[in-house]
Amino acid sequence: MSRLALTRADEPMTAARVGIGGPVGSGKTALVERLIPALQTRGIDIAVITNDLVTAEDAERVRRSGLIDPERVSAVEAGACPHTVIREDPTLNIEAADELERRFPGVELILLESGGDNLASTFSRDLTDFWMFVIDVAGGDDIPRKRGPGVIRADLLVINKVDLAPHVGVDLGRMQREATEVRGGRPVLLTNCRRGEGIEAIVDLLEREVLFRK
């Protein structure tokens, strides 16, 4: 059950929390950097939490990007347990999100970027209302066929770096078909975050499925 569905009528409405997981190097931070201006352009009030694995690299990168007030970016250390901090024990991320909501009362959507991991990471429904899993074509077109929990269970699968497909011998059409098949027809979107391609389709989905605006 979604976290929002558990909100009682007498409780103040909280920001929607959107998780972004996926293997190291698949483009999660690049996606966050593209989503920030795209969401802001549509008038959506946002904040960001990063779960860096060994450094505050991702948090600093987003803070220094100039795309968002650095005060709206929080880093949560994962103690070398990137799965645990988003699934078995998401309390530190929940506290960080609650704190952002207290400091920025109008915030509507909080992006929560997981530390880079493998295909087995999934987000707790106590932490997120919606989560996406980011893979990339250079990781191999067999990733969807491996049916990792991240690929199968995410609300949205994003296949990034589509421009590299011809250079790494990947049949992108087949990869997308197989991804859609293993996910039982649930959403699969293609992006080239470096050039900002495919981002609007993700924001459309978030507006419709998470913010219920469309």
Added chain:
Amino acid sequence: MFDRSAALALLQLGDSAFPAGGFAFSWGIEGLAADGLLSNRGDLDGVIADHLAQRWASMDRILLRRAWQANDIAAIAAADRLAEATTPSAEMRDGSRRAGRALLGVWVKLSGPLAVSYRARVSADANLGHLAVVQAITGRDAGLGLEAAELVSGWTLITGLVSAAVRLGLIGHIESQRSLATARARLTELLAETPDDDAMPSSFTPFIDIAVSRGPLRHVRMFTT
């Protein structure tokens, strides 16, 4: 007589899998290892002994007992402010608050009445929410006795330190059990002594405090403290 119900409650609340974010805190283990001051089980056992005797028993335990004996929210907050005032290291203070607030948040979701009341106070004051104080609150909400709450507090510190050492590759899984057994014996000794009711919190763990305080300066860092 063996109290099965109480023992099972302790197993649940003292379990390293209890979801209160404890896995993200090394309380100086990461920093000491990075500075070359901790590299094997002997070093680890020494650090744990210091943590227990020079910080937990004389500081955290005293704060927990004060919060336990507090008659109202204001008195609990007073113990919390004492924790803030007697912790010189900003990183230690921040870590203690983050760990305490995470634990408090879980017990708010579990509808602990004292936790719910105190959360309102903590939300309005950025200096409140220290771990030892919250352990008293949640222990009271869980229906534990003071001695059991102290035991859970000391034990979760030990398991957190040993678990961090394993994840940092300082010791293996078998050695970790030996360290736990050594620390368990030390904790038992410390718990056998009862502090005075008017004891003031104090600590003297300079190497640990410095290791934690230097955390933000380290480029590679996996733990909150």
